Amino acid sequence: AAGVIQSPRHLIKEKRETATLKCYPIPRHDTVYWYQQGPGQDPQFLISFYEKMQSDKGSIPDRFSAQQFSDYHSELNMSSLELGDSALYFCASSLGRGGNTEAFFGQGTRLTVV
């Protein structure tokens, strides 16, 4: 079965650079979530989209932006990268909104800022 695809799997960037993470949800899923997981920490909610509109916003820095496109894929854009942005970034998708449906997570993009 198709799963959530994230690219790239690994990314190394220097401080102050820009990074773009991509997420391709499971076909027909209309909701996409982005989470950030620091080393040894639990995933922290960043932002979500439902039917290409921003749905909820969490602790996403102003340096980050995201959008969901007409084909439902999503991109997380991160500018002026800082060392503290080094983390595992997960994208998840679900059919329908919120907790009455399970979210399936991608394998994550490991971002390292040096």
Added chain:
Amino acid sequence: AQKVTQAQTEISVVEKEDVTLDCVYETRDTTYYLFWYKQPPSGELVFLIRRNSFDEQNEISGRYSWNFQKSTSSFNFTITASQVVDSAVYFCALSEPRYNFNKFYFGSGTKLNVKP
């Protein structure tokens, strides 16, 4: 305040032992959903179970079982006859559709080490 508490940071067991991972949650909502996810060393998050607040039936899936008790706000996860492949970090999560449609609150995770 932490909405989901997993008090056990790390647990070590020997293969074939049973192990229970605790999860306590906090919510004002009457309708909510609880989840368990597994994060193996490879890093991905694997969905294990979803339970809604109106369904207190315990569930068993192979060696996995879940005990949901609203009276104590707990949603504990038991692995019977543990195996080395069960070694992972396990996260309990909560969703409150009334307040936050598209947001999951994760606990801090419990790292399970199963030794051969």
